[in-house]
Amino acid sequence: MTTYTTIAEDTRPLHHPKTWVGKYVWSQDHKVIAIQYSLTAVGVGLVALVLSGLMRLQLAFPGAIPFITPEAYYQFVTMHGMIMVIYLLTALLLGGFGNYMIPLMIGARDMVFPFVNMLSYWVYLLSVIVLLASFFVPGGPTGAGWTLYPPQAITDGTPGAGWGIITMLASLAIFIVAFTMGGLNYATTVLQARTKGMTLMRMPCTVWGIFVATILGLLAFPALFVAAIMMMLDNTIGTSFFMPSIISMGEPLSHSGGSPILFQHLFWFFGHPEVYIVALPAFGIVSDIISTHSRKNIFGYRMMVWAIIIIGVLSFIVWAHHMYVSGMNPYFGYFFATSTLIIAVPTAIKVYNWVLTLWQGDIHLRVPLLFAIGFIFTFIHGGLTGLFLGNVSVDVPLSDTYFVVGHFHMVMGVSPILVIFGAIYHWYPKITGRMWNNVLGQLHFWITFIGVYIIYLPMHYLGLLGVPRRYYEMGETDFVPASVQWANEIITIAALTVGAAQIIFFYNLISSYFRGEKADPNPWGATSLEWQTPDTPPTHGNWGPTLPTVHRWAYDYSVPGAAQDFIPQNVPQGEPGADGDKM
Amino acid sequence: MRVAVVIALLVIGSIAFHFLSPWWMTPIASNWGALDNALILTFWVCGAVFIALNLFLAYSIYRFRHREGSRATYEPENIGLERGLTFWTAVGIVLMLAPGLIAWNKYISVPDDAAILEARGQQWQWSFRFPGADGVLGASAVEHISADNPFGVNPGDPWGRDDIIVESSELHLPLNQPVKLLLTSTDVLHNFYVPQFRAKMDLVPGTTTYLWFTPTKKGTFEILCAEYCGVGHHAMRGYVVVESDADFNTWLSDFPTQSELAGPAAEIAAIE
Ligand code: HEM
Ligand SMILES: [Cu+2]
Ligand SMILES: [Cu+2]
Numbered sequence: 001m002t003t004y005t006t007i008a009e010d011t012r013p014l015h016h017p018k019t020w021v022g023k024y025v026w027s028q029d030h031k032v033i034a035i036q037y038s039l040t041a042v043g044v045g046l047v048a049l050v051l052s053g054l055m056r057l058q059l060a061f062p063g064a065i066p067f068i069t070p071e072a073y074y075q076f077v078t079m080h081g082m083i084m085v086i087y088l089l090t091a092l093l094l095g096g097f098g099n100y101m102i103p104l105m106i107g108a109r110d111m112v113f114p115f116v117n118m119l120s121y122w123v124y125l126l127s128v129i130v131l132l133a134s135f136f137v138p139g140g141p142t143g144a145g146w147t148l149y150p151p152q153a154i155t156d157g158t159p160g161a162g163w164g165i166i167t168m169l170a171s172l173a174i175f176i177v178a179f180t181m182g183g184l185n186y187a188t189t190v191l192q193a194r195t196k197g198m199t200l201m202r203m204p205c206t207v208w209g210i211f212v213a214t215i216l217g218l219l220a221f222p223a224l225f226v227a228a229i230m231m232m233l234d235n236t237i238g239t240s241f242f243m244p245s246i247i248s249m250g251e252p253l254s255h256s257g258g259s260p261i262l263f264q265h266l267f268w269f270f271g272h273p274e275v276y277i278v279a280l281p282a283f284g285i286v287s288d289i290i291s292t293h294s295r296k297n298i299f300g301y302r303m304m305v306w307a308i309i310i311i312g313v314l315s316f317i318v319w320a321h322h323m324y325v326s327g328m329n330p331y332f333g334y335f336f337a338t339s340t341l342i343i344a345v346p347t348a349i350k351v352y353n354w355v356l357t358l359w360q361g362d363i364h365l366r367v368p369l370l371f372a373i374g375f376i377f378t379f380i381h382g383g384l385t386g387l388f389l390g391n392v393s394v395d396v397p398l399s400d401t402y403f404v405v406g407h408f409h410m411v412m413g414v415s416p417i418l419v420i421f422g423a424i425y426h427w428y429p430k431i432t433g434r435m436w437n438n439v440l441g442q443l444h445f446w447i448t449f450i451g452v453y454i455i456y457l458p459m460h461y462l463g464l465l466g467v468p469r470r471y472y473e474m475g476e477t478d479f480v481p482a483s484v485q486w487a488n489e490i491i492t493i494a495a496l497t498v499g500a501a502q503i504i505f506f507y508n509l510i511s512s513y514f515r516g517e518k519a520d521p522n523p524w525g526a527t528s529l530e531w532q533t534p535d536t537p538p539t540h541g542n543w544g545p546t547l548p549t550v551h552r553w554a555y556d557y558s559v560p561g562a563a564q565d566f567i568p569q570n571v572p573q574g575e576p577g578a579d580g581d582k583m
Numbered sequence: 584m585r586v587a588v589v590i591a592l593l594v595i596g597s598i599a600f601h602f603l604s605p606w607w608m609t610p611i612a613s614n615w616g617a618l619d620n621a622l623i624l625t626f627w628v629c630g631a632v633f634i635a636l637n638l639f640l641a642y643s644i645y646r647f648r649h650r651e652g653s654r655a656t657y658e659p660e661n662i663g664l665e666r667g668l669t670f671w672t673a674v675g676i677v678l679m680l681a682p683g684l685i686a687w688n689k690y691i692s693v694p695d696d697a698a699i700l701e702a703r704g705q706q707w708q709w710s711f712r713f714p715g716a717d718g719v720l721g722a723s724a725v726e727h728i729s730a731d732n733p734f735g736v737n738p739g740d741p742w743g744r745d746d747i748i749v750e751s752s753e754l755h756l757p758l759n760q761p762v763k764l765l766l767t768s769t770d771v772l773h774n775f776y777v778p779q780f781r782a783k784m785d786l787v788p789g790t791t792t793y794l795w796f797t798p799t800k801k802g803t804f805e806i807l808c809a810e811y812c813g814v815g816h817h818a819m820r821g822y823v824v825v826e827s828d829a830d831f832n833t834w835l836s837d838f839p840t841q842s843e844l845a846g847p848a849a850e851i852a853a854i855e
Binding site: 070144149158159248257297303325333341345352359380393397399453461466470471478483559 | 584585586589590593597600604605606607608609615617618619621622625626629632633636637639640643644647648649653654655656657658659660661664665668669672673676679680683684686687690691705706707724725726728766768769770771772774776778779781782783784785786787788789790792803804805807808809810811812813814815816817818820
């Protein structure tokens, strides 16, 4: 008979690389890979930020900047949207935070497949390089909109319809390969490598959010993958998956019989879950930040976990709410409006529980919590406007207007980004062993939080007026009052200010890394395992000779009768000062 | 502390912005008041939730801010409260969903007396086709498109001969007459959108989509393309002029029929 050791019991020493290159370049340590993922994602994200500034300049001062032609504007819109959603947010939340936090929070030494994990990063880097290369191919990057709808994406009236779209599709396909390697790793690690005592219902919300988001990604990305391959074939060898017979710029094309709407179904079958691939990790992380800094357990933990799971499942049956006016069978509208509004219930519960966690807490308004509170505000806003767009007939006048631009930036642009900032401030002391500068952190929060609201609140009203999105310029139009120009200028000033304020953030992180005060190993008094490592920053293998054993859930804050206002997960029951396990 | 005040101020600021800013839905000029009503209902329900939740958030932060010696309560869950909140949220959702679905039902059910006409999009202009005296649009396909047959009307289809071809981005419509627009495109996706009419639908090459509305106000309204269609997307404009029946008929009589455009030769060729 064979005997099995669980991964948690495996005591064989890890192979520690000796050289600098082995440690920091071809590294198989999940923490180093996480940093590699994060730095790459942030780097390419800065490109997207610069593009958004350029677009805003065009919208405020139409035609003032000679190189922003309509072609360039649409290329900027497309690259900005795609980079933000896929190459920044998805990569940073899963490849970055997922990699760093999963093994530490569940008490593992590393991911279960460290080599595949390393490969995942390098393939991701390749996808980023291919993506950036598209800025330099003949015709420039694709200007098809981040939704890449055919026929337009591959016909002549769209900038980058030749090389641009091909590099974009190739880059997406490569990204999906990278994601799949990473994703299988994260899911397997959560399922197989939890330390003794770490039951699923004792995992911190962060792990739950990342875990469910990973599974969504594994199920959703294949739809994008096949769509990308099919479009690539339509474009290169003349198949007609998505191409009916059309006349493009006076020239009849040889395609016939394909369906542009089929592409939209495939795209949004991926695209809607994608929203939650970004949102669920943010939900998880923000739950832990709120709980830790208000010294109170997350309110309704079980409900929070189930809400994440239910949202994840439902996110696969709401995709066509992006297609109410696409010309699909109009009877689908009833179903997708209903399923979409049902998803609002578990989502609302999450919001209530965040606020109820603060209620009767002992709230320490440190920078990470400020960002978390900012998130609650922007998420409430974006979530509520989602009820407009999900409710099919309310969507009709608003669809494809600036209301949509305002909505999705609030809900999946600003909200996750605020959580990411909060999370970076929250875990920075553990990751670097140093503390950031509080004044700069506060300044960064205030400018960013107030700034984004000034940017996006007015956009909803422009949408109510009827201003369409993806317009290079509005021109003279009767129904748009002159005051809209004025709004556009203010929005642009706010956007440039917010963009510039990020310099404070980077300066703070970089200078603190070298000159910051030495950080306490557990400066916030947090309960979850990543704060209980023997070394700060944690070293390769994370836990020294023995793995931690978990005795309680991750939220024993302010337990009555306990000496301290937190009891780490690895403190046994009945230890002096600790009372009985509440869950 | 400060953040509690700012959250409250942002709520007040949003309300002030709503009432003071000059921007709101463009005055309606069609029968789609039902869409507006569903939107306004949603607006007030969501507005109330926005105010209530954020003020509660601000109050919680203020009231339970850390002070020397303060300690949080330990309360893992409160099933009763969570059930209650779930229930009332569901009630609110149903309240908004029901009128939305009812309005949608109207939106997709075209009345029998609606006049039919075709709106055609191509990069980056609009054109229109009326069915002529027989009231039926002839079959069409991109394969038939040529200089003297811009809509690709099938020359063999007798219903198509009296179709009136309007090669202009200006469409006239008679007041208070319901119209069903059949939407077609010869190249890429477009979207027929007139903000004052509220209705909106994509034009999809390879298939025909539709929308319907009744213009209820005289005047000139701008058509905007609302589905990205390439570099000229923002410039793909047209006009709808809503006027009396008499004016409309005079306008329409200026345009040629399909057979006038193509000449009898095309039809004879098709028959032989
Ligand atoms: C200061 C920050 C940002 C500014 C000023 C900004 C600005 C803009 C602007 C001006 C557009 C084009 C609107 C149009 O012409 O239709 C746009 C589109 C978009 N943005 Fe952002 N954005 C920002 C951050 C983000 C973030 C964080 C995300 C992440 C989800 C994001 C995702 C998108 C997407 C998906 C589009 C749509 C692209 C398309 O229409 O194809 N943006 N943004
Ligand atoms: Cu969606
Ligand atoms: Cu267009």
